[in-house]
Amino acid sequence: MSENVKERDFELIERFTTGNAGAFERLVELYAARAYQIAYGLLGNRQDAEEVVQDAFLKAHKKLPEFRGDSSFSTWFYRIITNLSRNRYHWNRRRGAEVNISMSASFSDDADAKLEMEIPDKALNPQVLLQRKETESALERSLRALPENLREVLVLRHTEEMSYAEMASMLGCELGTVKSRLARAREVLRKNYYATDAG
Amino acid sequence: MKDDKRESGDDLHCPSREALSAYFDGEAPDASSIAEHLDECPECSERLKYFAGLAADLKSEFQKRSDETFTRNLPNVLRRKIRKNASARSTPFPLFLKVAAMFAAAAVVIISLISENPNDEPSVSPPSKSIDPIVFLGDGLEPDKGRLTFLPVPSDTTLFESPPINASDLTPVATARHTDSRASSFPTKNAPAENPESITRSVRQTWSVANLESAIVKFKKAVPVKAKLSERRDGGGNLILNVVLTKKELAELVRKCADAGFDLLSPAQPQPEQRIFRGDSTSKVSYTAVLVPK
Ligand SMILES: [Zn+2]
Numbered sequence: 001m002s003e004n005v006k007e008r009d010f011e012l013i014e015r016f017t018t019g020n021a022g023a024f025e026r027l028v029e030l031y032a033a034r035a036y037q038i039a040y041g042l043l044g045n046r047q048d049a050e051e052v053v054q055d056a057f058l059k060a061h062k063k064l065p066e067f068r069g070d071s072s073f074s075t076w077f078y079r080i081i082t083n084l085s086r087n088r089y090h091w092n093r094r095r096g097a098e099v100n101i102s103m104s105a106s107f108s109d110d111a112d113a114k115l116e117m118e119i120p121d122k123a124l125n126p127q128v129l130l131q132r133k134e135t136e137s138a139l140e141r142s143l144r145a146l147p148e149n150l151r152e153v154l155v156l157r158h159t160e161e162m163s164y165a166e167m168a169s170m171l172g173c174e175l176g177t178v179k180s181r182l183a184r185a186r187e188v189l190r191k192n193y194y195a196t197d198a199g
Numbered sequence: 200m201k202d203d204k205r206e207s208g209d210d211l212h213c214p215s216r217e218a219l220s221a222y223f224d225g226e227a228p229d230a231s232s233i234a235e236h237l238d239e240c241p242e243c244s245e246r247l248k249y250f251a252g253l254a255a256d257l258k259s260e261f262q263k264r265s266d267e268t269f270t271r272n273l274p275n276v277l278r279r280k281i282r283k284n285a286s287a288r289s290t291p292f293p294l295f296l297k298v299a300a301m302f303a304a305a306a307v308v309i310i311s312l313i314s315e316n317p318n319d320e321p322s323v324s325p326p327s328k329s330i331d332p333i334v335f336l337g338d339g340l341e342p343d344k345g346r347l348t349f350l351p352v353p354s355d356t357t358l359f360e361s362p363p364i365n366a367s368d369l370t371p372v373a374t375a376r377h378t379d380s381r382a383s384s385f386p387t388k389n390a391p392a393e394n395p396e397s398i399t400r401s402v403r404q405t406w407s408v409a410n411l412e413s414a415i416v417k418f419k420k421a422v423p424v425k426a427k428l429s430e431r432r433d434g435g436g437n438l439i440l441n442v443v444l445t446k447k448e449l450a451e452l453v454r455k456c457a458d459a460g461f462d463l464l465s466p467a468q469p470q471p472e473q474r475i476f477r478g479d480s481t482s483k484v485s486y487t488a489v490l491v492p493k
Contacts, residue, residue: 021394022394025274028273028274028277029274032269032270032273033265033270036264036265036266036269036270037261037262037264037265040261040264041261041264046264046266046269049264050266050269053269053273054273054276054277054280057273057277058277058280058281058284061277061281137260139256139257139260140260143260154257155261157224158254158257158258158261159261163226164221164224164226179217179220179221179226180217182220182221182224183215183216183217183219183220183221186216186220186249186250186253187216189253190249190253194249194252194253
């Protein structure tokens with residue numbers, strides 16, 4: 001991320017916290033589309049993504065006066081997006097709204113992935129399933145089948161081109177973890193998606 | 200595809216998959232030795248090609264999903280939600296608004312006295328309690344105009360509780376006029392003032408509504424009784440309503456519509472969360488609302 005962008009964002013935040021409401025609107029304009037892409041990438045459906053993005057901006061609006069600039073605004077904000085997406089994802093899973101997934105065990109490097117194994121898959125509403133079949137691409141399906149922690153790094157890397165260090169700071173993990181998760185995510189997709197797709 | 204039995208990383212000289220993946224991302228510390236290896240190893244080159252292909256596929260996949268309508272409407276939606284959250288916390292009326300209330304009461308009396316048509320009652324339907332009062336600067340807020348009038352009367356403000364007028368209490372609003380005019384109306388936590396907006400003589404706004412039929416009923420209820428309302432449908436099943444109102448009535452109508460759950464899609468003023476307007480509250484506006492079912 002360029003220093004100019006960082007400074008521009010800090011300036012907007014400064015203006016916002018000293019009373020210029022338009023500065024927040026500018027941040028929304030600047031980050032809405034990318035935030036949506038990340039949330040959609042993580043959650044795999046439009047409605048959840050929209051709600052997460054809205055909530056994230058509301059949270060940012062509330063929390064920005066406390067923002068101290070230890071990280072860039074984008075890192076700080078995408079962390080909110082990722083956290084809210086995680087919550088939403090697990091909430092959906094608990095409600096049985098999300099189908100899953102067989103390969104979590106062999107790729108787990110933390111508790112999140114284990115959780116995937118412990119929660120039994122429940123049947124999706126057939127209508128939703130049918131809709132998905134019609135609109136979902138093969139890649140989308142393979143992405144959704146990835147364990148959450150692998151999907152996260154892949155989405156952040158390929159929507160925002162975040163560096164490993166940025167992702168590590170965002171996700172609160174070691175740089176080495178980011179590196180290995182990304183490599184594994186790519187391996188899993190290669191086996192799943194490309195093996196069947198290339199046919 | 201290549202023979203898959205021997206995967207890169209198996210050979211002693213091949214970099215690990217992790218290293219290759221990091222190399223692809225420009226994050227490998229030993230990049231030059233990997234680059235050398237790639238010249239000689241078709242398996243690893245193949246894998247790198249796969250990374251590139253996957254990156255391209257993912258990029259287009261993510262771009263395909265972007266949703267312009269959502270992104271475009273987001274500022275409006277957020278403004279509304281922030282306003283709702285703020286009013287839910289029900290902050291007490293600031294001092295200057297209490298003062299405003301006092302003068303508003305006086306203004307109502309004056310308006311009814313000078314009204315050309317004595318039967319034409321000024322409609323002072325109080326706004327819902329949860330919402331900040333609407334202020335029109337043209338009604339005389341500017342100190343240089345020598346008189347102070349604020350509309351409407353907050354229904355739950357007791358006039359006798361208002362403290363004596365203190366010129367310094369009025370400063371924040373008065374200076375609001377000189378702040379950045381392209382700033383919008385996001386309420387800010389430490390906002391000293393809010394930017395006043397103008398309402399043009401003819402306003403057209405599009406509303407997204409869940410159910411057209413019940414929206415029509417709600418809309419008609421929100422319009423002042425005396426106002427003449429015309430309605431027609433367009434070819435697309437949308438409802439187009441037109442009504443002539445005062446600016447103040449329009450500002451209230453727009454709030455009521457937002458409170459009724461309509462989503463305002465147009466940026467034109469008055470926005471439901473906007474509190475301070477230029478101009479005077481009694482000027483007439485031709486208002487067209489297009490109700491679009493969701
Ligand atoms: Zn090799």
